[in-house]
Amino acid sequence: MNQDEMKRRAAQAALDYVEGGIIGVGTGSTVNHFIDLLAGIKGRIDGAVSSSEASTARLTRHGIAVFDLNAVGELSLYVDGADESNHRLQLIKGGGGALTREKIIADASQRFVCIADDSKLVDTLGRFPLPVEVIPMARGHVARQLVKLGGTPVWREGFVTDNGNLILDVRHLSIEDPLAIEQQINAIPGVVTVGLFARRPADVLILGGPDGTKTLTAA
Numbered sequence: 001m002n003q004d005e006m007k008r009r010a011a012q013a014a015l016d017y018v019e020g021g022i023i024g025v026g027t028g029s030t031v032n033h034f035i036d037l038l039a040g041i042k043g044r045i046d047g048a049v050s051s052s053e054a055s056t057a058r059l060t061r062h063g064i065a066v067f068d069l070n071a072v073g074e075l076s077l078y079v080d081g082a083d084e085s086n087h088r089l090q091l092i093k094g095g096g097g098a099l100t101r102e103k104i105i106a107d108a109s110q111r112f113v114c115i116a117d118d119s120k121l122v123d124t125l126g127r128f129p130l131p132v133e134v135i136p137m138a139r140g141h142v143a144r145q146l147v148k149l150g151g152t153p154v155w156r157e158g159f160v161t162d163n164g165n166l167i168l169d170v171r172h173l174s175i176e177d178p179l180a181i182e183q184q185i186n187a188i189p190g191v192v193t194v195g196l197f198a199r200r201p202a203d204v205l206i207l208g209g210p211d212g213t214k215t216l217t218a219a
């Protein structure tokens with residue numbers, strides 16, 4: 001079975017968590033399946049808060065109303081993908097560059113349901129390069145600080161986030177303590193967001209695989 005079908009299975013299973021109201025919607029290929037499936041039950045919800053321009057466009061195409069987070073306040077549910085998850089449901093996100101808005105919406109949501117194919121579950125985070133969104137003028141400065149932390153930052157050249165910033169993808173970082181690394185990187189002036197979701201991990205992880213889906217919950 002191909003990876004895309006496993007993503008679709010996870011997205012399908014996430015529909016069970018949709019109870020109504022306005023829900024948070026993430027970004028990426030797995031979430032694209034979720035949005036397409038959500039369109040089939042759109043009468044059940046009042047609309048969505050979106051984490052990217054791409055997801056907003058897809059939601060709108062399906063006739064799902066998109067609201068500003070400021071007008072909505074706290075959300076009961078957020079559904080999003082991930083690039084990696086450990087068994088504590090701490091995540092690396094931002095492969096698509098949407099990490100900042102994703103982190104804001106995850107933080108504003110009571111329940112964060114993460115959907116992914118089962119290759120995303122790892123024992124230790126860090127095989128996937130860690131995305132860091134930075135203010136453009138701070139790119140060199142932040143890169144040097146990341147080197148001091150033991151990482152190898154690579155500028156995602158040509159890519160600009162929805163917030164007008166840049167992304168550094170950091171390889172070779174040892175992420176034994178995700179919470180500490182998240183705090184350390186967030187503290188570097190010029191960093192907008194690091195794509196480590198350790199302070200606010202997922203509450204539920206749905207993994208699609210060849211034999212169906214598997215659901216993990218935070219301890």
Ligand SMILES: O=C[C@H](O)[C@H](O)[C@H](O)COP(=O)(O)O
Pocket residue numbers: 026027028029030031080081082083092093094095096097098099102
């Ligand atoms: O910025 C992008 C997001 O964090 C995505 O949720 C993440 O990259 C996973 O994407 P995909 O579902 O395409 O594997």
